[in-house]
Amino acid sequence: LQRIFNSFVYTEKISNGESEVQQLAKKIREKFNRYLDVVNRNKQVVEASYTAHLTSPLTAIQDCCTIPPSMMEFDGNFNTNVSRTISCDRLSTTVNSRAFNPGRDLNSVLADNLKSNPGIKWQYFSSEEGIFTVFPAHKFRCKGSYEHRSRPVYVSTVRPQSKHIVVIVDHGASVTETQLQIAKDAAQVILSSIDEHDKISVLTVADAVRTCSLDQCYKTFLSPATSETKRKMSTFVSSIKASDSSTQHALGFQKAFQLLRNTNNGTRLQGNTDMVIIYLSAGITSKDSSEDDKKATLRVINEENSFLNNSVMILTYALMNEGVTGLKELAFLRDLAEQNSAKYGVPDRSALPVTKGSMMVLNQLSNLETTVGRFYTNLPNRMIDEAVFSLPFSDEMGDGLIMTVSKPCYFGNLLLGIVGVDVNLAYILEDVTYYQDSLGSYTFLIDNKGYTLMHPSLTRPYLLSEPPLHTDIIHYENIPKFELVRQNILSIPLGSQIITVPVNSSLSWHVNKLREIGKEAYNVSYAWKMVQDTSFILCVVVIQPEIPVKQLKNLxxxxxxxxxxxxxxxxxxxxxxxxxxxxxxxxxxxxxxxxxxxxxxxxxxxxxxxxxxxxxxxxxxxxxxxxxxxxxxxxxxx
Known part of the structure; x- marks a missing residue:
């Protein structure tokens, strides 16, 4: 059999990373453009429906949890029972009976989208008034209400700017167990509402300030809010115990500003980054030196914020004690949020105006997802009408891994909500997953922050059952000089670079592709291109000198x-x-x-x-x- 194969005529092929990356990026762009067209079509229908709603109100609700089973059947694409003809709604606790709901107007458009676009899973409209409309209809989250407005997809679409957040939890002696539990639950809600493009730190304050000890860098910098970071921070929050010491409010703010400043100095801060300190506290100061404590806290805020051009906003959440919170405590927490230092005789160190925040009261009956989970509404709405691409995550309605393409909907300056399309990750990434140009080449896809969507060392998406870890590409391409390549990939839309790698520092999958074993070094060629209209970058890697691929001539x-x-x-x-x-x-x-x-x-x-x-x-x-x-x-x- 081998002799027969040897007798055939072959041509040899060598990879050309620059041309390969162009062709592959074009394919991926065409796929994303299909979904961008779907999102834009849905957005236009929603915005047109709102115009009609002003004269003839669209308020009809189709509750997902009351759809009769006879209307639904199992669908392998969604891996659950659905109705492909109608959409249905889940409501948050605060929905007005006259709230705008375009769901029934959307049905035919959404059904048509599903028929004509492979890879589409869920399509939805999530309204600013609290209605979540999903297509195809299925019984989703039927225990209690559903607050989609505190989910990362919604938050990152209506406030796409990066958010640097420090959460401070007061666990001093004056905080009761009930109050502390409210604070811990509120901190968990904040963690679950942000994503990888935000940065987060959680501090506890009593007689001293503590950071999460599960990673040393948390002591010095804010950390990108990846699923791994949020898991560690969540564990830290769950472990907070009440302290016997009084709360040193000033120390908490000192550390929070220090973390923000360190993070700013360590990264190139974009002009539209929002910086926020969220303080979950009873607002109680020591009896002996109450006014001094308050003055010291406002002085710290005034001094530290001046170093950051008064750009840090403070949001305070007053923890109620059995339905009672003293007026003095509320006034103090309001002064912190409004940075009202002049009231305490602290002169302004900066001529720039402060960014005023707000104070809100929390008790055991507060719906934390609707209150604390919507903290971002205090941040400026820059009316950025651009598509947002999420990183891969687990489909909580069906199964498998998906990514979302979403866009905000507006009527003039009024935010109506967002439209989103969930796309099957296996379909989006198939060109990268099944790329095989030669034995010495492979490809990877990252986002514009460096997070890896697909790499040869990762399991193929359709085989994955666990949610992916959002890891920087530098951990997969862990070879000398790649850090410089990474910087160029993230800053130059189209380019290529060759680096020389010593064999003793090579990666295991590079060694398998080497043409000449025994040499001390080999070259790695990187060719990359930003996928147009998206936030993703494709890279084709070629190990040189490569083993040419023999291709059979027409036979x-x-x-x-x-x-x-x-x-x-x-x-x-x-x-x-x-x-x-x-x-x-x-x-x-x-x-x-x-x-x-x-x-x-x-x-x-x-x-x-x-x-x-x-x-x-x-x-x-x-x-x-x-x-x-x-x-x-x-x-x-x-």
Missing amino acids: NTVPSSKLLYHRLDLLGQPNACLHFKQLATLESPTVMLSAGSFSSPYEHLSQPETKRMVEHYTAYLSDNTRLIANPGLKVGLQ
Whole structure:
């Protein structure tokens, strides 16, 4: 058999990273553009519906939890029972009965989108008034109310600017167990409402200030709010215990400003970054030196904020004690939020105006998701009408991994809410996942902050069941000099760079691709391109010198030979037998086509093979006339 293969004529192919990355980026861009078109279409319908709502109110509610089971059936694409003809609604606790709800107007548009766009999962409109409309309809989160406005997708779409947040939890002696529990629950809500493009730190304050000890860098800097960071911070919040010492409010703010300043100095701060300190406190100062404590706290805020051009906003949440909070405590917390230092005789150190925050009272009956979870409404709305692309996350309505493309909806200056489309990650990334140009090349996809969406060392999306860890590409391309390459990738839209890597510092999957074993160093070529209209960057990597790929020249099959597809169970072969308990035939050779053989591996994997499809494959592969249409296989495979 080897001699037969050796007798064929081959051509050799060497990778060209620069041209490959252009072609691949074009494919990915075309996919994203389909979903951007869907989002824009849904946005236009919502905004047009609001105009109609002003004269003829659209308020009809279709509760997801009252849809009769007879209207829904199991759908493998969603892996749950759905109705592909209607949308349905989940409401937050504060929805007005006359709130705008375009759901019924959207049904036909959403159904059409689903039919004509592979890879689409959920489509939704989440209103600023608290209505979450999802298509296709299914029974979703039916225990209690559903507050979508405190979810990261909503927050990052209506306030896309990066947020630097320090949460301070007061656990001093004057804070009761009930108050402390409210504060801990509120801190968890804040953690669950932000995403990787924000930075976070959680502090506790009593006689001293403590940071999360699960990572040393938390002591000095804010950390990007990745799922891993949020998990660690959440563990830290859960472990907070009441202290016997009185609260040193000034110390808490001193540390919070220090973290913000360190983070600003360590990174190139964009002009539209919002800095916020959220203080969860009873507002009680020591009896002996109450006024001194208050003055010291306001002085710290005044001095520290002046170093940051008075750009830090303070939000205070007053923790109620059995329904009672003293007026003095409320006044103090309001003064902190408004940075009212002049009231305490502290002169302004900066001529710039302060960014005033707000004070809100919390008790056991407060809906924390609707109050604290909406903290971002205090931040400036810069009316940024741009699409936001999330990083991959687990589908909480069905299963599998998805990413969301979302956009805000406006009527003039009035925010109506957001429209979003959840896209199957396996479909979006199939061109990257199944990329195979040569033995010495591979590809990866990152976002504009450096977080990795796909890399050869990661499991293919359709096989993943656990939510992905959002990890910087530097941890996968862990070789000398890559840090400089990373900086260029993130700052230059189109480029290439070659670095030399000592073999003793190489990566395991690089060694497997080396052409000449025994040399002390090898070259790695990186070619990258920003995928237009998105926040993603594609990179093609080539290990040099590479092993050229031998490609078979056109070889016509013998007209009499019959080629079968490996699904003999569908073809119903009369002379089939069992070989090692597998269906087999001695009459003719069989060919198996892996997912990578198809122009869309995702579509191939997500639909069952039928007898008709198999007959089409075999007819096309055996066709020497080139007259039979390609049934979805890669060009050149025949």
